Amino acid sequence: MTAASGSTSERESLLLLAIETTCDETGAAVLEGLRPPASGVPVVRSSVVSSQISLHDRFGGVVPEIASRAHVRQILPVIDEALRRAKVRLEQIGAIAVATRPGLVGSLVVGLTAAKSLALALNVPLIAVDHLECHLYACQLANPDRKVYPCLGLVVSGGHTSLFACRGPLETELLGGTIDDAAGEAFDKVASLLGLGYPGGPEIEKAAKSGNPRAFAFPRAFLHEDRLEFSFSGLKTAVLYALRGQDGKSAESSVEPQRIADLAASFQEAVVDVLVAKTGQALDRLGFDKVGIGGGVAANSRFREKLAEMAKARGVELFVPPMSLCTDNAAMAGVAFPKLAAGLVSTLDIDVTAGLVRPGR
Ligand code: KG4
Ligand code: ZN
Numbered sequence: 001m002t003a004a005s006g007s008t009s010e011r012e013s014l015l016l017l018a019i020e021t022t023c024d025e026t027g028a029a030v031l032e033g034l035r036p037p038a039s040g041v042p043v044v045r046s047s048v049v050s051s052q053i054s055l056h057d058r059f060g061g062v063v064p065e066i067a068s069r070a071h072v073r074q075i076l077p078v079i080d081e082a083l084r085r086a087k088v089r090l091e092q093i094g095a096i097a098v099a100t101r102p103g104l105v106g107s108l109v110v111g112l113t114a115a116k117s118l119a120l121a122l123n124v125p126l127i128a129v130d131h132l133e134c135h136l137y138a139c140q141l142a143n144p145d146r147k148v149y150p151c152l153g154l155v156v157s158g159g160h161t162s163l164f165a166c167r168g169p170l171e172t173e174l175l176g177g178t179i180d181d182a183a184g185e186a187f188d189k190v191a192s193l194l195g196l197g198y199p200g201g202p203e204i205e206k207a208a209k210s211g212n213p214r215a216f217a218f219p220r221a222f223l224h225e226d227r228l229e230f231s232f233s234g235l236k237t238a239v240l241y242a243l244r245g246q247d248g249k250s251a252e253s254s255v256e257p258q259r260i261a262d263l264a265a266s267f268q269e270a271v272v273d274v275l276v277a278k279t280g281q282a283l284d285r286l287g288f289d290k291v292g293i294g295g296g297v298a299a300n301s302r303f304r305e306k307l308a309e310m311a312k313a314r315g316v317e318l319f320v321p322p323m324s325l326c327t328d329n330a331a332m333a334g335v336a337f338p339k340l341a342a343g344l345v346s347t348l349d350i351d352v353t354a355g356l357v358r359p360g361r
Contacts, residue, residue, distance in 0.1 A: 012038060014340075015045070015088055016095045017079065017118065018333035021111030022103030022131045023159065024052040024062045026074035027330035030086035035094070036341040041144035045086035047324070047331040050074045053199065060192040061185075062158070068106030075114050082330070093122060097336030100128040100346075101353035102159070108352035116348050127336040128346040130172075132160060132356070135294030137169050137335035138326065139319035148319050152288040154279050156303075157295030157328075158184035158199070161230045161275070162356070163282050166292065169338045174356065175282060176228030183271055184297045186232035190239050190267050194260050204264045205300055211258070211265030216242050218270040220277075228282055230274060239267050268302055276306045283316055292319040298326040 014035040020027035027049045033042030052070045056062050083090060098115035100108060112128075119126035136153040153164035153172060161184075162177035181189070184201055191200025196207060218238050221231035242263060243255065279291060291311060297303060298320055311318035325332060 014094045015086075015092050016042070016097055016334070016336060017082070017093045018097040018330040018336065019075070019079070019111045019115050020099050020131075020134075020328055020330035020333060021071045021075065021107045022099050022101075023107060023328060024056060024067045024070075025328040026050040026052070026071050026078045027328060028075075028079040028082035029330035029333065030082050030088050030093075031331065031334045031337070033334070033337045036343075039338060039341045041140055042334045042337050043144075044141065044331045044334070045088065046082045047329050048078050048082045048085065049327075049329050050078050057198040060198055061188055062104070064104045064106055067104055068110055071107050071110035075110055079114065079118075090118075090122070093118070093124060095125045095127060095336065095340060096122070097127045097129055097333040099131040099134060099333055100350060101130055102355050103131055103352070105352055105354050108354075112350070112352050116350075120348060125340060125345040126348065126350070127339050127344065128350050129333050129335050129339065132162065132164070132294075133169060133172055133335050134332040136164065136166055136172065136292050138294050138321040138329075138332040139292035140169065141332060141334050142321040142325055143319060146319075148290060148292050150288060151290035151292045151319070152279065152282050152286060153292050153294065154275070155295045156183045156275060156293070156297035158182060158188065160295060161232075163228050163278065165286055165288070169335050170342065170344070175286075176230075177356075178230040178232065180231050180233040181236065183230070183232060183275060184295065186236055186271060187297065189236055190264075193236075193240055193243060194263060195255075196260075196264070199296070201297060201300060204268055205302065207261050207264035208268045208302070209261075209265075211261030211263070213265040213269035215262035216266035218242075218266050220270050220274050223274060223277055226281070228278060228285075230278060232271065235267065235270055239263055268300070272300070272303045272306050275303060276310050279307065280310050280314065283314060288316070290317045290319065294321065294326065294332075296327040299323045
């Protein structure tokens with residue numbers, strides 16, 4: 001939980017309840033910001049996340065039906081807990097924000113239904129937010145005294161690997177993304193191949209610490225091509241072949257721990273090289289002097305290290321949120337404040353959207 005670090009006067013301040021159920025984390029947060037037309041970066045009064053990892057780990061990935069059922073069970077307790085930790089009563093809430101895209105439809109519907117019900121009951125504005133804009137806004141939330149926008153944005157998560165030209169928190173133009181797996185998805189699938197746990201990112205990172213990142217020369221798709229796209233499916237297959245031979249079946253049992261560590265380190269290095277190189281290419285092409293990173297993979301310390309080197313070499317300011325704001329959480333829906341200031345309030349007939357819808361708002 002992030003503690004409040006100051007508050008505005010009651011007359012000017014607005015308490016917003018934010019809800020996040022796009023994938024497998026049920027999140028609720030209370031944020032305090034300035035009442036429109038004033039604007040500014042809100043303060044996080046509380047942020048609660050109920051993780052579903054233990055429900056999905058034996059499947060090696062998120063099972064949509066299990067995710068939506070768990071959201072149904074968790075959404076009200078999580079909202080209650082967020083209010084309790086913020087020391088705020090429901091009647092004090094002046095606006096509701098909810099991520100309505102992109103994500104798993106069944107999961108999104110649970111959050112949106114809760115948000116609509118509360119907005120209707122409290123008679124307060126409902127603000128629908130884009131999950132990817134939320135991930136990038138986490139950079140601003142974590143750096144309230146610095147100006148993050150305009151910047152290049154990179155969202156790297158279990159479902160997305162996308163580069164954006166962010167002229168403002170709500171002006172995010174998609175530059176390119178993955179043509180197959182997302183980076184986080186590749187971490188999860190490779191961890192499963194290597195017999196490591198779920199979610200795969202932290203497990204691979206841990207195993208990689210005792211491995212040699214140059215032990216295997218894994219492919220780095222599009223590395224030297226002038227396109228802002230990613231592909232990780234070939235890399236995943238290369239790890240499979242290195243582990244089990246070209247038929248994908250050999251040596252299934254008893255792989256030495258050092259070989260697993262080397263495979264993990266070499267895989268991680270290949271993903272990180274591509275992510276950092278493409279971010280550099282996008283910076284060169286668009287000329288931004290700031291870059292913001294969001295999504296669960298931004299928790300990876302090797303990625304952070306190489307990004308920092310790249311940004312320093314280019315003289316670019318780098319924003320990477322703390323871990324708690326990298327992985328899915330509701331606090332990052334604080335992007336609702338600029339949205340509210342811009343008058344972008346949703347009506348109660350709004351629906352969820354599974355995929356990226358751009359540039360439509
Ligand atoms: O943003 P997020 O919490 O949820 C989605 O919107 O997908 O990201 C989850 C993803 C998972 O694929 C997980 O394996 C990955 O982020 N991840 C990591 C690390 N921590 C989480 N990947 C690499 N290294 C990490 N330390
Ligand atoms: Zn996410």
